[in-house]
Amino acid sequence: MDLDVHLDTEQLAQRLAGVGGVVGVCLGGSRARGTHRPDSDYDFGLYYRGRPDTAALRALAKELTGAEVDVTEPGAWGPWVDGGAWLTVGGARVDWLYRDVDRVSRLWEDCREGRYEIGTQPGHPLGVYSHSYPGELATGRILADPTGELTVLQGDMAHYPAALRKALVDAARWEPDFVLAGAAKGAARGDSFYVAGCLFRAVGVLAQALHAQAGSWPVNEKGIIAAAGELPCAPPDFAARAHALFTTHDLKAAAELTEDVLTRCA
Template identity: 70%
Template sequence: MDRLREIADRLAEINGVVGVCLGGSRARGTHSPDSDYDLGLYYRPPLDTAALRLLAAELTGGPVQVTEPGGWGPWVDGGGWLTIDGHRVDWIYRDLDRVRRVWQQCRAGQFEIGTQPGHPLGVYSHAYAGEVALGRVLADLSGELQALQGQTRLYPEPLREALIGNATWEAPFILAGARKGAAPGGAF
C-alpha cells in the first residue's frame, strides 16, 4: 500500500489530476493475488498526458501507451494499462466535473446507459458514483474527492426508484423479445 500511495502522490502532482482513488476488487478487499490495481485518476482539463507518459515510463522501466482523454471512448475515458514492479496497474481517467454531474443526476433519479467499446451491455452512468463511494482515496490535495465520496456513500432514493421502475418494464420487454426469437421459426 505504501508503494501505491507513493505512485498516487506522484500522480497528484501532475497538472490536471485532482485526486487518485483505488477502485475495483483491491479497494473492496475481494481481490485475488493476481488481481490488477485500478487507479482512478480524477482530473480536470487540461490533463498533462505528456507528464503522465513520462511518469509511466519511469515506473514501468520502458515504453508505455498512455492515452489522451477520450482515448478509450466516452465512458471509460482513457488511461494506461501498465506493469509496475511486476503488478498490473491500470490508470483510468475520470473527468471529475462529469462525475459530479452524473452524481447530481443520480440524486434526481436520472441515469443513462451509454455505449462504450468493450462493454456490450453499455455503461450505467451511476457506476461513476459507485466507484467513488466504494473506492479508497489515495491522494486528494484539495479534499474534493473525499467530500464527494462522503456524499456518494448515501444511496439516493430517487435513483433506486428510477432503476426499479426501469427494470419493471425493461426485463419483461427483453424476455418477450427472447421468446419471440426462440420460438420455432421465430426471428426478430
C-alpha cells in the same frame, strides 16, 4: 506469490496527484473492496479537471516501467472509459483510468434526481450505466486528494439516493417482460442469437434493480450476477438461476425469475 509487495500504492498516488490537471487519485475495483486475488490489477482512478498533463504521465510511466508506455489523451478509449494506460510495475498490473471530476459530479446530481443513462462502450456488453461513475468513487479508496475535493464528494455519496433506487427498480417492472416477449418471437424463428441477447439484457436489468434495492453500487457487468445473488433482497438461488438461463434459454424460467425479483423489490 503475493504481488502486493511490488507496489507502494500511496507513494504512486502522491506522484500521480502531482501531475498537472490531476485533482486526486482513487483506488478502485477488488483492491479497494478487499476482495482481490494476489494477481488482481490495481485500478487507479485519475480524477482530472480540464486536461491532464499526459506528457508528464508518459514520463512517469516510463520511469516506473523502464519502457515507453502508451498513455492516451482523454477520450481515446471511447465515450465512457475515458482513457489512461496499462502498465506493469514490479510485476503488478497497474491500470490508470481517467475520470473527469466535473462529469462525475454532474452524474452524481443526476443520481440524486433519479436520472441515469446507458452508454455504448467497447468491452461493456450491457452498456455503461452512468451511475457507475459516482459508484466508483463511492466505493473506492481515496489515496491522494490534495484539495480535499474527492473526500467531500465521496462523503456526499454516503447514502444511496432513493430517487435512483426507484428509477432502477421501476425499469425492472417493465423492461425484462418487454424483452422476454421479444425473445419468445425470436425463439419461434429459431433466432438463438437474439434470444440470448434478450436474456442477457433482462437479467442485467434485474441485477441492477437488486443492487439498487440494496443500496449497492455495481460499477460494471463483471461479477454483477454473483454479487446480486449475495444481497439480502435477492431471491433464493438468484445467481444459479440466472446463469442457467444462458444454457437452457428457458423463457418461462426467466419470467419466473423476473417475478421473484420484483416481489423482493416491492
